[in-house]
Amino acid sequence: MIEEISELSMKSAEDCKKNPETAERMLAAEKGQAPRFLIISPIHRSSQDLQLLRFGQGDAFHATRVSGFPLLPPDSSPHLFAGPAAFNRQFPEKTGVILTFDIDEPQGVIRTSIESVSQHPDIDDIPIIVFRVDYETGRARVVPHKFGRTYEIENYILKRLSRPDVLDNDTLMIICSDSRVIPPITPNGLPMAIQTLGAHVPAFDATLEETQQLNEFFKEWLSNETHERRIIAVVHGNFEGDGHPCGAGDFSLHPEDVHGKYLESVIEDLKHDAEQYETKPAETPEERVIAIGTATLTNIKSYPAVRDAIDRGAAHDEFLKILKMDTVTNVVSPYEIEPL
Numbered sequence: 001m002i003e004e005i006s007e008l009s010m011k012s013a014e015d016c017k018k019n020p021e022t023a024e025r026m027l028a029a030e031k032g033q034a035p036r037f038l039i040i041s042p043i044h045r046s047s048q049d050l051q052l053l054r055f056g057q058g059d060a061f062h063a064t065r066v067s068g069f070p071l072l073p074p075d076s077s078p079h080l081f082a083g084p085a086a087f088n089r090q091f092p093e094k095t096g097v098i099l100t101f102d103i104d105e106p107q108g109v110i111r112t113s114i115e116s117v118s119q120h121p122d123i124d125d126i127p128i129i130v131f132r133v134d135y136e137t138g139r140a141r142v143v144p145h146k147f148g149r150t151y152e153i154e155n156y157i158l159k160r161l162s163r164p165d166v167l168d169n170d171t172l173m174i175i176c177s178d179s180r181v182i183p184p185i186t187p188n189g190l191p192m193a194i195q196t197l198g199a200h201v202p203a204f205d206a207t208l209e210e211t212q213q214l215n216e217f218f219k220e221w222l223s224n225e226t227h228e229r230r231i232i233a234v235v236h237g238n239f240e241g242d243g244h245p246c247g248a249g250d251f252s253l254h255p256e257d258v259h260g261k262y263l264e265s266v267i268e269d270l271k272h273d274a275e276q277y278e279t280k281p282a283e284t285p286e287e288r289v290i291a292i293g294t295a296t297l298t299n300i301k302s303y304p305a306v307r308d309a310i311d312r313g314a315a316h317d318e319f320l321k322i323l324k325m326d327t328v329t330n331v332v333s334p335y336e337i338e339p340l
């Protein structure tokens with residue numbers, strides 16, 4: 001499966017280079033990113049949302065909501081929500097924060113999630129655009145709310161909706177929030193994705209609510225037929241020679257340059273966790289993100305639901321893997337780590 005995902009990414013990169021619009025996006029990605037939107041997707045809709053909204057490389061920075069649960073307030077969700085939303089602050093043109101919900105999610109989940117967005121000081125002045133989506137048909141309805149809205153952008157997005165490809169419910173990618181890296185497709189469809197700064201997921205911590213939510217997610221997802229389930233940490237950087245490093249990975253090498261409550265704490269966590277897997281101090285962002293990916297996979301194994309699944313025999317050869325992705329071309333290749 002890992003080899004097939006790598007081959008698909010190479011084919012996709014070749015197709016993109018032949019298309020003038022996508023080729024131009026790749027050229028822009030070499031210089032940096034300036035996404036107009038922050039999307040907060042549930043884990044199982046993260047890749048589908050990009051197709052639904054017809055967003056391509058560079059269009060949207062990503063944060064994550066745990067499927068089935070309300071988005072937590074910033075203090076309770078530093079890694080999945082607060083850190084990525086704080087990182088988003090630096091971009092020049094912030095058109096909107098988009099939240100998506102499945103068609104059958106309770107109104108209370110939506111209301112609480114919108115309130116959590118409104119509590120984040122780095123995005124509280126950006127219009128919030130909320131959709132209830134039928135992913136089978138690609139149709140969506142706008143959810144009205146009392147925080148800042150922009151009817152013009154809501155209508156613009158509604159007009160461009162398209163039906164997303166099928167979900168590969170067996171594959172979970174953990175990938176950076178960076179707008180230039182798109183979760184790689186698998187032979188079975190669009191993967192689920194957790195999008196965080198540097199593709200970092202913290203260890204389970206019974207006092208941190210976002211890790212409790214994640215554990216509930218893992219409990220349900222890994223409850224049966226785990227032999228097909230796989231978790232892939234996708235770390236990105238300048239792996240092909242003419243691209244751009246991971247911004248969060250780069251920040252974690254220079255944490256003294258990082259400012260802001262939420263960003264500082266998350267970047268410190270990245271640095272701390274990565275250093276456990278570096279035999280000598282990382283000199284490049286690429287060395288750093290490999291260590292972050294390794295830390296993430298080890299951290300994933302600290303979740304009680306994942307440990308249970310492993311004890312029940314879920315840990316097949318490809319259960320936990322790392323892929324290296326080039327920021328510009330999005331081509332991925334396997335990175336072999338010592339068995340964790």
Ligand SMILES: [Zn+2]
Nearest residue numbers: 176178246247
């Ligand atoms: Zn990154």
